[in-house]
Amino acid sequence: MEFFEDEEEYSPEGENISHFEIAVDKGQSAIRLDKFLTDKLPHASRNKVQKGIEDGVVRVNGNRVKTNYKIKPSDIITYWVADSHRDTEVEPEDIPLDIVYEDDELLVVNKPAGMVVHPAHGNWTGTLVNALVYYFDQLPEMSGNTGRPGLVHRIDKDTSGLLVIAKSESAMTQLAAQFFDHSIDRSYIALVWGEPKEEKGTIDVPVGRSAKNRKVMDVFPDRDQGKHAVTHYSVIQQLRYVSLIECKLETGRTHQIRAHMKYLGHPLFNDAVYGGDKIRKGTQFSKYKSFVHNCFKILPRQALHAKSLGFVHPKTKENLFFEKEMPEDMMQVIDKWRKYVKEID
Known part of the structure; x- marks a missing residue:
């Protein structure tokens, strides 16, 4: 055991x-x-x-x-x-990995939007775990770790960004304890509808599964349900009808940022699950509507990127910190909004 x-x-x-x-x-x-x-x-x-x-x-x-x-x-x-036994249903697949850092204990990967982290109903192949199983199978020196990709945390399918993967039992234990203690430093970049009233704020509202739809998370401001969830946000740039923000997680609940920002009245841009795939702010002019729908086509997902990840190395105890800039789809849409605001000012 x-x-x-x-x-x-x-x-x-x-x-x-x-x-x-x-x-x-x-x-x-x-x-x-x-x-x-x-x-x-x-x-x-x-x-x-x-x-x-x-x-x-x-x-x-x-x-x-x-x-x-x-x-x-x-x-x-x-x-x-x-449980050290590998799920035999996981098929190794030669899928390219964007490895940001790697040593004997761990690796940090940049997951692209659209990739599911681990196999589950409806997504048995093409996942990050399928890629990791293949990658570890090519490392014979990792005795006893074949098929053990070492997932410590995950991010949503359509969220891009950084994940740390453990390569040993010891590393997994140490990293997981840091997540449990909320000592991991994580920041996300998001494009949201509207302009928050405060430039900085904290959303301290429990998050839990919706009773109506188990795939959706609800917030429970009366604190009678859900799990403790805290998100700290700061506005990077206001763009009239949308805002670029940074979110720092104190806890890591499923869909936490997406549910919290919807609760605040600022759902993530093009987040279909939480109402961000409709025009929430702006004019009724056809030119504006066409502009927004064009942005939806460029960024066919929620505008969320796990930009930075910091933790203590499980073996050396060194403080490690990694950053990865937003992918092209988010950068392109943000740039379009900046230009649009300049034109109408």
Whole structure:
């Protein structure tokens, strides 16, 4: 049994991660946490348990503790387990990867818009995982890692940008713990409808699955449902009817930026799921409508790009930071808006 993370961005459909809880009996004597878990968990060595505690993937009552912590009656012990078996349904595919950085522990890739991160219903091939399985199969020195692309987080199919991929169990554990602790530095660039009233702001509203459509996320301002979600945004440039903004994630819920910006009244440009694929701001003149629809054709997706990614290297403990500029479709549309605003001013 390998200890692992349950990073909050990871899909519940993910095959690599399982989450478990142990409720300590009321009559349990006070013994060390590492000894308790070694006795409780099959195939778990004392060293592996201690490493899991030190890495923060074993927690007591939601808190990180030391290996010599003595458990108390009614403590809740949470831990995450990695399933090291490859899904035989995943077919290796020779798909080019835009690798921004790579070493023995990890690689950072720039995912193009339109590529699904991992196989699922309706998308069994052509995914980033298919490409990673093929890529790792070409690395015989990665003994025991064949078919294990090491997904730690993901971004939506039609969102472009940076993802970090673990190449070892240790790297995956360490990176996932950073996601769990919200210490990963992530920023996104988005084009949204309208001009936010405040140049900077924070959206602190829970996000959860819609009861009407499970593929759509709703916000729950009354905090009676959903999961804690926080997005910090700042306006880069106002363009009359749209705005270019930067979003920094404190949490990483599914569709978080897209749902939060819709809640704020500024859905992402051409986001069909959250209402951004219609003209939300502007005039009724046919010339303007033609201009907007032309932009939709150039950018046939939500205008969202995962621009930067920063984290602590799992082995060297060095602070790493990567940036990738927006792809051509977003840049072209933003440039068109800038020119359009100049013409009408």
